[in-house]
Amino acid sequence: MRLYNKTNFMRGLLLAGLMGLSTAAFSQLGTGQWRMHVAASQAVDVAFGDGLAMAALKTGVIEYDEAAGETKIYNDQNGLSDILISCISYDAGTKSFFIGYDNGNIDQLYSDGSIVNIPAVKLASIPGNKRINSFTSKNGKMFAATGFAIIVLDPAKHEVKDTYNPFSVPKNYQSVVFLDDSIYALHNDGMVKAFANNPLLGNPNNWSVDTRVDVPALDVSYQKAGVCNNNLYVWAKKETYGADSIMKVTSGGLQEVIGHQFNMEIVNFQVVNNKLGVSFSDSYLLFNEDSSIYFGIPSYSNPAPEMRAVAYDGTNYWVADHKNGLVKYDTFGTSKIISTEGPPKNDFFSINGHDGKIVVTAGTIDRVSLSFSLPGAYTMKDEDWTLYDKSTQSLWSSGVWDIGTAAINPKNPEEVALGGYCLNGLSIVNGSEITQLYGASNSILENTALGNNMTCITGLDYDDDGNLWIVNAYSSKILKVRTADGNWYAMSNNPLISNAYASELAIDYNGNKWVGVYGKGLMGYKDNNTISNTSDDIIRVMQTGSGSGNMPSDNVTALAVDFDNEIWIGTDNGLAVLYNSDGIFSTAGTTDVSRILVTYDGNVEMLLGNSYISDIEVDGGNRKWIGTAESGVFLVSADGQEVISNFNKDNSPMISNAVLDMEFNHQTGELFIITDNGMVSYRSDATYEDPDYASTTVFPNPVKPDFSGPITIQGIKYGSEVKITDAAGNLVYKTTSNGGTATWNGKRITGEEVSSGVYFIWTAPTEGKGKKVGKVVVIR
Template sequence: MKKAFITLLAAFCSVSALAQNLAIGNWQVHLPYNNAISVAKANDLVYCASNQGLFTYNTVDNSIQRLSKATGLSEVTISTIEYNAIEDALLVAYTNANIDLVFGNEIVNLSDIKRKSITGSKTIHRVTMKDELAYLSCGFGIVVINMDKREVKDTYIIGPGGSNINVYDVSFDQNYIYAATELALYRADINSASLNDFQVWEQIRTAAPGLDYNLLEFYNGKLIVNYTDGEFINDFTNDSLFIYNPVTEQIDSLLTNSFFANKTIEERNGNLIVINYFSVSTYNSSFDRINVIGSTGEYAPARPEDAFVDENNVTWIADDNKGLVKFVDANEFEFIVPNGPTAVNANNAAYANGKIYVTHGPTGFNNAFIPPAISSYENGSWTTNNSDNITYPPNVTENIWDFRDVAVDPTNTNKVFVGTLGRGVLEMINENVLVQHDDTNSTLSSCTVCGPIPSDLIYSSFVEFDNSGNLWVANGQSNSAISVRKPDNIWQGYAFPSLVGGNVLGEIVIDDFGQKWVLIPSTGFLVFNDNGTLDDTSDDEAKKLTTAPGNGGLPTASVNAIVVDNEGEVWIGTNEGVAVFFSPGSIFGGSNFDAQKIIIELDGVNQFLLENEIVTTIAVDGANQKWFGTASAGVFLTNADGTEQLQNFNTSNSPILSDNIIDIEINDKNGEVFFITDKGIISYRGTATEGNADFSNVTVFPNPATPDYTGLIAINGLVENVDVKITDISGALVFETTAEGGQATWNAKDYNGDRVHTGVYLVFMTDRDGEKTHVAKIVVIH
């Protein structure tokens, strides 16, 4: 049996190399492609769309190329795609009704439907091509796009009295255009000059009215129509395919009746393709089923959403679980999936030694019972672990769900500890769960305020290591608010009944004084100091910080994020912007320690930093710059003290996938910033990295800088904040700067703003004390 699992790393190695050396200022999407929804064949290319992404597979050289916002697409979440052979163009319809037309390397956006104020749904259900026209079946009617002129040609509102009506599909014969709608089957004379007049559309009376007619296709002189009784939803419903004869205007026969929802019916290369929840069936012109592709061998369970049979009788399937499936026969098939994380629902990330870990699950504090999943990214490639391959020790018999946070073991970066909503803390290496830490083998405590919910739920949702290798766990809704696992696997628990009680607990961080800060949603923070004696509780100190002056002075009780910066200051994100604890060491002393807002000048007006934004997450880069994620305005980058806004990335001005930012994590080695959004993960190569102890790992990228490269040249691996001078080979100074953390950048231009001549340039680096120096070379080709 010939089977192959083609990933982006194997099939298109240059993309992986690009991901490892992402140029400064460039973007890289990180999306899952296994949940495919639509497929289209265009000569040697197969286009495959998932809910979040789009890629092409070249049938000649087996290469894969991703299309995304980073490469020019307008949106993220896709509804359907369809190829127009006459115009050699792909139409991409998005869930928000936006449309892209892809002509090779050119992308044309048509936002008419998205922008137009329409009563009811704008959903684009399906796209049907006829000549140079694309007919869009929408939630309000039919929209016709002229692919040649690249514009909306017309709109047909065909409901009773000219009302909006949900149109699910469109098809044609020689005389009529047919529409499957939520009320009835409609048809109109295809040659009518007034198709935008509802009065030219008539109901097909022989079809039972009042049902959802959601699929139709004209095939071999007959109209194949699917209708559902609507008794069930999603993939399980009583669907029936019947054959309508346009000549006799009668229903000839029932083709098939199924308990499972039919997804697609289309004519492909002389055959009729019918797709339901479990299978792809092919019918000949006599309406005899001649082939069925269903769950077989490793293609199980089959979850086809769309399919195309090409001229070589190869079936290309968009599968909701396997991605793009190339099916020759039961003994020869391939799964083609670009490399990416396991799912789109990422909620938290952690970084260590060049590796990013991401958990997938709910973003709040309530159970969603999402199957376990964790992904890791290293050297330009993702590794995914989920319910399909995660293994458990014999003593773990309970169902595991809702991964919520992850911390990387500082002594072994392949080992992680995963906090969960209800199932304790999982100690994992790769896909293997080594230990489930719960109330049977640790001081973690079960829920005491869960009412009728089983009392064995252990909400150890958030985890963090300190500099001594102790793992700290926020154990909310229990009698033990904080627990710590020492490196020898001995646990210690701490209860604060008067401060926390049965509160839900959020993120936990550890400041430069060893104090543990635990977020209490809608309240503030618990700050705990064990004074360096984990086993001696007599010297422990704890305080709950609130909005009260002298007791935290938080700008609001709605706190969402907390981070310790490179200077030891504690920054918090709230529903009313940002505040900073400049003296966290004074919390248990006598002096004032209240949080302070930052004043920033924007457009000549002084205001508090992000005071009108819900700040959901904060990250600090190697230059101590602050990255703020918000709930609706994207990402903001400021200088170290927050008084100068350097960047604002949002969906209107950048490829970022969403303005709702859930988490931000930074690769300190190369400055790549990962934005976890509600629509997936995207990264951006920033200018700042963590400083190094010496110059032993200095790299320059790209080197040489070729004429077609117009971005910044990165000089990486520097001692923190060193002075950098660049000269030509004769020693003439052409540029100087100061490193941002461990990285300096150069645009290959001199002081006059002109690109330097072709040649070799020397990079001189000196630390502030003048004790450490280094020289590197850059080749610039003009």
């Protein structure tokens, strides 16, 4: 996050309660509600039935009703029970779609949108792999091939009917298919079979090994099976790229029908339209059984698609595309990408924001090695997303990857700085276009001391004058600046931190810079407002040990500056605060940081103990939102003496407890939370003030009988005493605004619900004259 000018940094408070779930547009997201940000990309499977095309995404399902022209996304915020989807299949008998998950969970999604969860596999006390690899519908049953056994489901009763374990020990079953009077189950090392109508298939003795599918070589595993025109086929995957095969199961064993002559990697195999459907790395082909090509779906996008699966509706082919999501392809060669609202991709690493605009980096920066990730970055303003990646930016055609940090220029929000670990580590965005690239060849940025000829930019922040401050990791001078007029300066350096890895960057209200240096502690830098003159600069380095800084750890993982100009420091071993942040530069030696001590059940403990702190955000009420690597998000009081709430996967719509980064949209009060499983957000009651009352709104209005959440008054002056009166002027309720927002629970001061009527809202700020700011209609 970046810091705002203190005179404009209005205060607020986030509501700690959970009020419901939503995936609608933000204008419909109520205070206390959550939503999940899912891109209609990274599709892994697809199914068609009852006029609906359903594509399984990494964290949701996209539904497309072609007749109605309507698109909908389901995720765990609006009905699905889980995330990390593995497969999807249609059951014609119940007109429902079965959705499988990596952890064994199963959802049954009906055409009318209702969803039934079948959690038996997920909840089973079985160690190891429970992944649902595929579904097969047969004779009113749904067969799930899982990572340990074959599960038989009753679609009408939403329950597990039986479990088949042909070996008495777990096997990773990939497919269940039927041919003639037999059931076949393919696992990574072979195939088993049994008489399909045997009522005792739960007994391993009623299964036998199909010796036609011999035990594969050590570098080969079986991945899928299918039946086409009364013939049985399996996909054999080899570790060598491009050496996979589709094999026909014959009386004499396996016979290759589609092999490595195409020199392309097979990513999936299925039977589609009575043909052998093969997904290659960038195309999809349907083969006749004589190995001739029947039909092909070529590349239809740039960059090339990654077609993972196809469903056929009798006329059109529906593609699960890992790059583009759900795609319709007809027999005339016309393709249509089914677009939805939301981020361009499902890759999230870091987030920053300013004045209602956020920027998300989709790559990653690893301290140890390069990952060469190419997802790029995206911005969002007023729910409109803009993608910056290799396909949209000509300057990124080569030499740019691992984009992991970003900042927005407060003097010109159209300018965004993006940092990465690559040949040209700094990119400057103007509007929708990247206009400048900087690296060691055209600026004072340095390549790393590691000898890899790469520039590693791990931290970016603009100050209030529009100067861009840059953390240039692994360089002789890790802190650099590009001024608003385009000049470059390298700041002085303490030899202790030269050539070290540094990442976290914050600028306080006195203009001092704070940089977290891995293994070296926290650097404070005072340039005395003379950027071009480094001779008067002061550097302090705080490390572990009393008198040396007393840091919890020398590995700084998060930084934030609060309203009192105190520096909140997160490490991989807990939390600390530097209270006298400016005084450290005016005294000799090093000032120690402080651990916050709290009383819990009569015991004095350190706040959050030795938790790995991944991010710290300060809300408008000076409260701290602390993200952790394992325990979700904590909301603590301004001084840290009280833990107000802990949002985690067990008690909230958080999709993971591993928080990577967070950021507020202070205009709306929405807190964006990036986790290792994706991004969610929570609409709080924290917003900046509107001293002119030009944007005052009350919502919902009217308040209908079925509404149970808070009534929100937004766009008022900071520190207002808010009073609610009835039409006769009688006081009904009073509260104090949190920054520019106050909430009312719809009850009287005494706790009873108010009756139907019109209620007036008055504010009286701590300074200045009060005024009536609105009214709300309550219907009981």
